[in-house]
Amino acid sequence: IDGIELLFVSRFLHVLVCECVPLLDSGQIHSPQCPQLYPVNLQKQWEISVPDGFQINLTFTHVDIKSSITVRVLHDEKVLGKFCGNENSADGRHPGYQPILSPGSRLTLKIQLSDYNPDRNQNVGFSAQYQAIDIDECSAPEPEDGSGPLCSQICLNTLGSYRCACHHGYGLRSDQRTCMCKFGECRGRFSGASKISF
Template sequence: MDRVHLIICLLGACVNVCECEPAMFGEVSSPQYPQPYPANIQKQWDLEVPQGYQLQLTFNHLDIESSPDCYYDSVTVVSDKKVLGKFCGQNSTDKFHPGDKPILAPGNRLQLVFLTDDSNHESHLGFTAFFQAVDIDECSSSSVENGPPCSQICLNTLGSYLCACYHGYTLRWDTVQIVNINRMQ
């Protein structure tokens, strides 16, 4: 009996102390899913994937009371205080239902905010969603603000990039340092 208590205490302490690397993927669901969700709740999830990746969220199932502008019950997807979507409804033909289209965050973090009131007279199941890390193509022109990161050849790698040169050229020392700094972050 004492051993079980000791193990539980150790596991609890380990979880509280652990500063783990963010997950590459995961799943999140509304309270009590797949049972109907309760009334009058506000729940928030802070999702994060490792630095150098974007977070992609896909709703596997969404059944939230439908209302104009999702006024009564909703799940809201937020990135850096910007609302990427506010969703409710039961099927993909509903105006505020995300369907099966993934939501791609501009960075590696997202917040989900689930709000319900007490006006729901029917049972709704809520939602379940899958999130995953998606590699950022640092070499593409759409992801680079100040032009290409490399002067000649940019090689996209998982979580970073490498600069290379055409035959007969050499890489400048400051460019090598920038790549190494990016890899350490």
């Protein structure tokens, strides 16, 4: 969904701006007014989504944020990164140029500015780029719920998904995951799982 949503926080009389980034394979995000000085008392949130079957690779290309201001990168409310400062500072509280990889197809980026004095601010904010990266479902560990591997014999990773296949003499059952012997010709044959990525 494209658009901007305004949520009013009555306790502090701040405006939280939520920008929904369109469903794209890649894009750029930057703090408001970047590379100019950022505005007073801003709280902004970006919701980044890529197609299902992909994860998000987020790389900050410029960071120049007052040390009392926090930028957080979240996936399902779990903090993947939290930083402030300048990319050239020695305090290490900035992401540098190391990418942040989300475990799924959605990511939230939040910036909260408070106790801001525009007369003393010389910071311009941040800029970042994101890219959709294919998830290799076939290389994922087996689920702990006891459901077994994705495919009983051969898992074929495809762009944004996967599909199952069977060894010669076996056919795929209607669940599209497990293989069964065709016409009784499989006695003593291998039936273990294999993984293939394209």
